[in-house]
């Protein structure tokens with residue numbers, strides 16, 4: 001198990017350094033579209049009425065809060081390996097009167113039994129787990145393990161626009177604005193340099209679908225958002 005934790009550590013330090021301003025920076029970068037995209041992902045996660053859902057890489061808990069607000073009878077658990085991010089998530093849940101629970105966990109070694117969840121969601125964390133991350137296969141295997149047969153893994157993540165012109169504009173935006181504003185506001189230039197680099201080089205939606213099928217998911221669908229700048233994938237166990 002040690003080798004699954006090791007590759008996560010650099011990212012753990014990076015995310016633990018940015019929680020206080022993480023939300024505001026997200027809103028600025030995505031022109032508040034991130035909130036709408038999480039709500040769309042939450043609808044997909046809850047569509048089949050799962051009893052318990054996992055928000056993997058919950059960060060400051062926004063997807064968990066969106067799930068709990070819509071959840072009806074679904075119990076919501078948010079998991080992340082960054083304690084400062086989780087502390088912020090718990091603060092926000094307290095303020096919102098949310099019943100979502102937050103647990104410290106590494107995606108490579110989830111502290112849940114097999115088939116514990118009817119659905120697993122991840123908002124803007126899939127790229128971190130899979131882009132040049134040596135733990136990638138282990139993370140995907142863990143998602144499959146904790147999903148019920150037929151359960152779904154819903155991913156909302158930045159993507160690559162189909163049009164070369166729009167893609168070039170999106171890359172320019174990510175590199176310039178993310179590096180400049182992200183570095184200045186958060187004071188963590190390294191964290192945002194990594195985010196910009198991975199956003200530009202991350203595969204498009206077909207590449208992500210192929211990755212998921214290769215990992216053992218039986219069926220994968222996706223929908224492009226905002227001219228392809230982001231996408232929601234739904235992969236079934």
Ligand SMILES: C[S@@+](CC[C@H](N)C(=O)[O-])C[C@H]1O[C@@H](n2cnc3c(N)ncnc32)[C@H](O)[C@@H]1O
Pocket residue numbers: 008011012015016026056057058059060061062063079080081082085105106107108122123124125128129
């Ligand atoms: C870009 S943030 C996304 C946060 C949140 N889901 C959102 O919608 O804003 C990625 C999160 O993934 C977490 N993370 C990255 N690698 C992880 C791992 N191996 N195990 C658990 N959490 C991880 C980081 O701590 C960070 O909070």
